[in-house]
Amino acid sequence: MKKARLDDGQVVLAHQYNKAVHGDHLNCADPECGAPMIFRREALTHGAAALRSASFVSKSVSDHISTCTAHEDFAIMAKRKKSIEQALREGKTVVLNLNMRLMEDFNAAALPQDVIGLASTGEKYDYVTAPMKSVEDFLDLMTMIETKAGQKGLDNTVVNYKGKTLPIMEFVVDTRDKYRDLLNKMYKSVDTSQDRKDVTDFPRLINFRATQNTKARDTGAIRGTPMNFAKARGNRLVLLQKANVEKEFQQTLRGENVFIIAQPTLNYGEAQAVLRKLQTQSEQTVFLNLNWQVVGAHQFTPVEEQSPDTKPKNRTQPGQQSLFKF
Ligand SMILES: [Zn+2]
Secondary structure, three states, X not given: OOEEEOOOOOEEEHHHOOHHHHOOOEEOOOOOOOOEEEEEOOEEEOOOOEEEOOEEEEOOHHHOOOOOOXXXXXXXXXXXXXXXXXXXXXXXXXXEEEOOOOOOOOOHHHOOOOOOOOOOOOOOOOEEEEEEOOHHXXXXXXXXXXXXXXXXHHHOEEEEEOOEEEEHHHHEEOEHHHHHHHHHHHHXXXXXXXXXXXXXXXXXXXXEEEOXXXXXXXXXXXXXXXXXEEOHHHOEEEEEEXXXXXXXXXXXXXXXXXXXEEOEEEOHHHHHHHHHHHHHOOOOEEEEEEEEEEOOHHHEEEOOOOOHHHOOOOOOOOOOOEOOOO
């Protein structure tokens, strides 16, 4: 595990952990769980051929509650992967159920987890489902699907949240083009909105790189690397990424590079004003905040830094600027 909870409730990432500062009372990252954890420092493995990064491990796996969102249950995961592999071989659709609390008002008990927004083709078992309790679950399953079945496997995979589905390739927002598509989609809702409410879209997986500025400032919003988009009539839109996080992780995420699963939100008034400026004026730069709500530690995990020579190559189309790749 890459996260643990301290006695005061703060969440610490494995590479941030310092016994002298944080003490050695470490608990499972799930606030409901409280299973005791131990720190395992970075070490060389496989005859010094590989570096195993620092992590937190359970004192005893049986200490975790059954609904724990942070515990990696290897036996269950292995079984789940087997059934996905089988389904992929048979050309079935894989449905990854996002069984996660993503908003403050989310009522997990009311979530119809078995509702799947797929058109039935009449066949009883034309898809297989797998639950995901955390961003780690998602990354693990996605990597497995890509390894076993390549792009075709990914094309046959959708993410289900509250009965609505999205193809996995749209769910993973990893390029500027995908950010542009997401923004354009949300702008349509802003433009046609009758109730003037904030615009929220289906959850996405993003790579959030908090700026070093954010770290230095110690308080205030956690900002990610901004993105520039050229618009019509010489206009330029600067998309500012903002993570709205609970106080338990405000220090945790400062200056960090993490994967986040969250719902993107645009403030209606702000987005409306920006949209009008882009539609009516020219040769200007406008700024817009894209908000990502983080209510639980299950929504983020640190990006493991890879050395450049082990990074997979040629996985982006020419002209695409990749933000992250698996
Ligand atoms: Zn736990």
